[in-house]
Structure formats: C-alpha cells, structure tokens
Amino acid sequence: MSSNARVLDPAGLGDHVDRLYRAAWALCGSREDAEDLVQETFARVLAKPRLLRNDDDLGYLLRVLRNTFVSRHRANSRRPATTPMPEQFEPVDHNVGTRPEAATDARQVFAHIAALPDTFRDALVAVDVVGLSYAEAARALGTREATITSRLYRARAQVARGMEPHRESVL
Numbered sequence: 447m448s449s450n451a452r453v454l455d456p457a458g459l460g461d462h463v464d465r466l467y468r469a470a471w472a473l474c475g476s477r478e479d480a481e482d483l484v485q486e487t488f489a490r491v492l493a494k495p496r497l498l499r500n501d502d503d504l505g506y507l508l509r510v511l512r513n514t515f516v517s518r519h520r521a522n523s524r525r526p527a528t529t530p531m532p533e534q535f536e537p538v539d540h541n542v543g544t545r546p547e548a549a550t551d552a553r554q555v556f557a558h559i560a561a562l563p564d565t566f567r568d569a570l571v572a573v574d575v576v577g578l579s580y581a582e583a584a585r586a587l588g589t590r591e592a593t594i595t596s597r598l599y600r601a602r603a604q605v606a607r608g609m610e611p612h613r614e615s616v617l
Contacts, residue, residue, distance in 0.1 A: 454496040454503060459488060462504050466511055473515045483518070487511045558608040559601075566601035569594050574602075 466487065470480035487510050498506055559570055572583035573594065580598075584591040 451497045451499050454491065454498050454506065456492055458503060459491065459507070462507050465504060466507055469508060470511060470515070473512070483511065483515055486518070487514045490514060554609065555605065558605045561608070562601055562604060566597050566604065569597035570601040570605070573598055 463484065466484050467480055470483040470487075471477060474480045474483055487507065491507065491510055496506070559567060559575075562570065568587055569583060572578045572586055573580065578586060580591045580594045584594045587594070
C-alpha cells in the first residue's frame with residue numbers, strides 16, 4: 447500500500463448522501479431513478495474495500511456514481527424498450543364461443559387476407575395484424591415506406607370488397 451493511499455471509510459458515506467442524491471437526480475431526471483442510482487452506487491462501493499489516493503471522498507463517490515449511471519444507461523439501451531399499451535387497445539377476445547358471429551366474421555376476414563396477392567398480404571399482415579409501423583414494415587419487407595402505404599390501401603380495399611355480401615371473392 448502506498449504511503450498516501452488510504453481505505454475509504456464506509457461509516458463516512460452517509461455524509462455525502464444528499465449531494466450524491468442531487469447529482470443523481472440531475473443525471474437521471476427523476477427522483478425514483480436517482481434513489482436507485484445512489485443505492486446502487488453505495489452497493490458497489492461497499493462491496494469491497496476501496497483505496498483512495500487523496501482525501502476527496504466526495505469526488506471519488508461522484509465518479510463511481512457517474513460510472514454506475516453510464517453502465518446502467520448502456521445496459522438499458524441494449525434491452526428492448528417497453529411501452530404502455532394504448533388506451534384504445536382491445537385485447538384478443540378468447541371467448542368467441544359466446545359470440546359465434548364474431549368468430550365467423552374473423553374467419554372470413556382472414557380468408558380474404560390469405561387470398562390477397564403476396565405483396566399486398568405481406569404488407570397488410572405486417573401493419574394491421576402484427577402492428578408494425580409503416581417504416582418497420584418497409585424495413586422488414588425490404589421496400590420503401592410509400593410502397594407499403596399504397597399496398598395497404600389496395601389490400602384493405604380488396605378485403606373490404608370481399609366482405610361485401612354480394613361479392614364472392616377478393617380479386
């Protein structure tokens with residue numbers, strides 16, 4: 447151990463909580479995330495003895511806080527983002543047995559979708575069934591977003607025409 451190195455005193459960490467919390471809040475933007483960040487920082491620091499080369503405990507703790515924030519941010523950016531369901535979202539009704547007409551309509555719609563030409567069917571399935579955005583569908587299908595828009599328009603029109611009572615087929 448070097449002559450000017452010393453071990454960080456765990457008992458003195460409480461003296462810095464307020465300043466670390468304010469710094470964490472500035473980094474995170476929310477109180478709850480700041481509390482979690484300070485807690486994670488203390489957990490890392492207390493996990494093993496830390497050797498400091500100077501008397502600046504707060505400076506060291508701020509560096510650990512920032513490094514913890516950056517590590518957490520990198521890890522979160524690699525995870526898929528979650529979003530809340532839109533308010534108008536209607537989940538699939540698994541009780542179609544209580545409404546046979548709805549099941550019949552769904553079967554007819556899917557039959558008409560299946561009868562579409564491949565390019566129209568793929569665009570309709572990607573956007574209307576799977577829920578991809580136009581841009582995501584264009585990337586997935588290897589085409590331009592404008593092409594997706596026109597294919598969707600035509601596919602939807604063909605399915606709608608096929609659902610009319612006097613029409614026999616989609617095409």
